[in-house]
Amino acid sequence: MAYVVLCLVRGVPLLAHPLPAYTGRFDVGAVDIEVPLDKPRLVTETVFKDSGEPAFEHKTTLFTVYYPVDKGVREHRPRHDWIARPISLTAEGYAKFAGVNNFIVRPIFTFALWLIAGGITIPAKVDVPLLNSTDDDDDVVPEPFPVMVFSHGDASSRTDYTNFVGEMASRGYVVAAVEHRDGSGPGSLMRIHGEPDKKILHFKEAELESVPPMDRAKYKYDQLAFRDAEILHAVAVLRAINDGKGEDVYRRNSRLEGAHLHAWAGRLDLGNLTIGGHSFGATGALQALKHAPSDANPAVGGIIFDPGKESGPLNAVIDVPLLIVHSNTWSKHKSAFYGRPHFDTVKELALGVLRRIPSHASWFLTSIGTSHPSVSDAPLLEPLLLSWTTGSSLDTKEAMKEYVRVADDFWHFLRTSRDTNTGVLAEKVTHEQYGEWVSKERKDEFPKAMAKLWEVHVSPVSDEEESDGGGDGNEKDSIAYRDYL
Ligand SMILES: *[C@@H]1O[C@H](CO)[C@@H](O)[C@H](O)[C@H]1NC(C)=O
Numbered sequence: 001m002a003y004v005v006l007c008l009v010r011g012v013p014l015l016a017h018p019l020p021a022y023t024g025r026f027d028v029g030a031v032d033i034e035v036p037l038d039k040p041r042l043v044t045e046t047v048f049k050d051s052g053e054p055a056f057e058h059k060t061t062l063f064t065v066y067y068p069v070d071k072g073v074r075e076h077r078p079r080h081d082w083i084a085r086p087i088s089l090t091a092e093g094y095a096k097f098a099g100v101n102n103f104i105v106r107p108i109f110t111f112a113l114w115l116i117a118g119g120i121t122i123p124a125k126v127d128v129p130l131l132n133s134t135d136d137d138d139d140v141v142p143e144p145f146p147v148m149v150f151s152h153g154d155a156s157s158r159t160d161y162t163n164f165v166g167e168m169a170s171r172g173y174v175v176a177a178v179e180h181r182d183g184s185g186p187g188s189l190m191r192i193h194g195e196p197d198k199k200i201l202h203f204k205e206a207e208l209e210s211v212p213p214m215d216r217a218k219y220k221y222d223q224l225a226f227r228d229a230e231i232l233h234a235v236a237v238l239r240a241i242n243d244g245k246g247e248d249v250y251r252r253n254s255r256l257e258g259a260h261l262h263a264w265a266g267r268l269d270l271g272n273l274t275i276g277g278h279s280f281g282a283t284g285a286l287q288a289l290k291h292a293p294s295d296a297n298p299a300v301g302g303i304i305f306d307p308g309k310e311s312g313p314l315n316a317v318i319d320v321p322l323l324i325v326h327s328n329t330w331s332k333h334k335s336a337f338y339g340r341p342h343f344d345t346v347k348e349l350a351l352g353v354l355r356r357i358p359s360h361a362s363w364f365l366t367s368i369g370t371s372h373p374s375v376s377d378a379p380l381l382e383p384l385l386l387s388w389t390t391g392s393s394l395d396t397k398e399a400m401k402e403y404v405r406v407a408d409d410f411w412h413f414l415r416t417s418r419d420t421n422t423g424v425l426a427e428k429v430t431h432e433q434y435g436e437w438v439s440k441e442r443k444d445e446f447p448k449a450m451a452k453l454w455e456v457h458v459s460p461v462s463d464e465e466e467s468d469g470g471g472d473g474n475e476k477d478s479i480a481y482r483d484y485l
Pocket residue numbers: 070129132
C-alpha cells in the first residue's frame with residue numbers, strides 16, 4: 001500500500017521503471033517526422049474484406065530521428081511519450097492482438113497501459129539543434145554523422161527500441177526509427193496536414209482479400225513489401241534533409257517538429273548508411289538490403305538482431321557486410337524454418353555474404369544470457385517481469401551495453417576502410433553450432449570475459465589472416481581485447 005501511495009503521490013506509474021539516461025559522449029535529441037509521399041502508392045492490391053479499402057496503400061512515412069546534441073543543451077518542448085497518444089489506440093490494437101477487441105475490454109486495456117507505462121517519457125530532448133562538431137575546435141569543418149534506419153519487430157512500434165537507438169545517438173550516430181503501418185503494430189495515427197487523423201490498427205490476414213488468395217505467405221509478402229517501401233522513403237527524406245531541403249521537410253512534417261532541420265545540410269553521412277532491425281524488423285532489413293548499395297538504398301551494411309522465425313523467408317541475396325546477433329534464447333530454442341533448423345539458415349546466410357564478396361565481412365554471433373526482447377525497451381521498463389517470463393539471465397543494462405558495443409564495433413569496421421576489427425568482431429569462430437566449442441584450444445585461448453557474453457558462429461577473421469599479420473596481428477587482437485574490457 002505504501003508503495004502504491006508513494007507512486008501515486010510522486011506521479012510515477014506503479015509498475016514500469018523510468019528509462020535510463022543515455023551513456024555516450026553526447027546528449028540525445030529526437031524529432032518526429034511524418035511526411036506524405038508526392039503521390040500515394042499502392043504497394044500491393046490487397047484490400048480489407050469489409051470495406052474494400054486498400055490495406056497496403058503507402059501515403060506517409062512516420063519515423064523518429066535520434067541524433068547527437070551538445071551536452072546540456074536547453075530543451076523547450078515536452079519529451080515524447082513512450083506510449084503514443086491516444087493510449088486508447090494502442091490499447092485497442094493490443095486488444096485486437098488478443099482477439100478480444102470489444103467495448104468492455106478496450107477501456108480495461110487502456111487503463112492497464114496507462115497504469116503500467118503511461119507516465120514514461122523518452123529521455124531525449126525534443127527538437128533541439130544537432131551537435132555542431134564532435135571536435136572541441138570550432139574552426140574544424142564538422143564531420144557528418146553516419147546514419148541508421150531501424151525497423152521494429154511484430155506487435156511493436158517506433159518507440160520500442162528507444163534505449164538502443166538513443167545509446168547509438170549518444171555515440172555520434174543519427175538513427176531513424178521507423179513506425180511500420182503494415183498491420184504489425186498495435187496502432188498508429190496517420191497524420192496529414194489539412195486532413196483528419198486516420199487510425200491504423202493492427203489487422204490480421206483473415207480480414208484481407210487478395211489475388212492470389214490471402215494466406216500466411218501472401219500476408220508476410222505484403223507486409224515486407226510495405227516495410228521496404230517505408231524504409232526507402234525514410235532514406236529518401238533523410239537524403240533530402242542532407243541535400244539542404246530541411247526547411248521543406250519541416251513545412252511538410254505533420255508532426256510539427258524539425259525547426260532546425262534546415263541546418264542539417266551536409267551533416268548526414270549517407271555514404272555510411274546501415275539498415276538495422278529486430279525480429280520481424282530484422283527480416284525486413286534483410287529484405288531492404290536486397291539491392292544495396294544502390295541509388296534507392298545506398299546502405300553499406302546491415303545490423304540484424306534475431307531475424308524472424310515466423311516472419312517469412314529471409315532474403316540472402318546481400319552484397320554488403322552484415323552483423324547478425326542472436327539472443328541466447330533465439331539460438332537455444334531450436335525451431336524448424338522452411339524444412340531446416342532456423343539457426344542453420346541464418347548461419348548459411350552469413351556465410352553466403354562472406355563467400356560472395358570476400359572483402360565484405362560478415363558476422364553471426366550469439367549474445368549469451370539474453371532473451372528475445374533484450375534489445376528492446378521492455379526489459380528496462382519491466383526487468384523482473386521480463387526475466388521471469390523470457391529467461392534472460394544477464395542484467396538488462398549489461399545486455400544493452402553489449403548490443404550497443406558490438407553495433408559500434410561494426411560501424412567502426414565499416415568506417416575505417418573495413419580493415420580494423422575490434423572487440424568480439426576481431427575474434428575467430430568459437431562455436432560452429434550453438435553451445436559446442438570448435439575445439440579445446442579455441443576454448444582456452446578465447447578471453448574468459450568474452451566467453452561469458454559471446455559465441456562466434458561466423459567471422460571473417462581466420463587463421464590465414466592472423467599468420468599473414470604475424471606479431472602485428474596478435475598485437476591488434478590484444479589492443480582490441482583491452483578496449484573491450
Ligand atoms: C553552431 O554553429 C553555428 C554556425 O557556426 C552557430 O551559429 C551556432 O550558434 C552553433 N550552435 C551551437 C549550439 O553551438
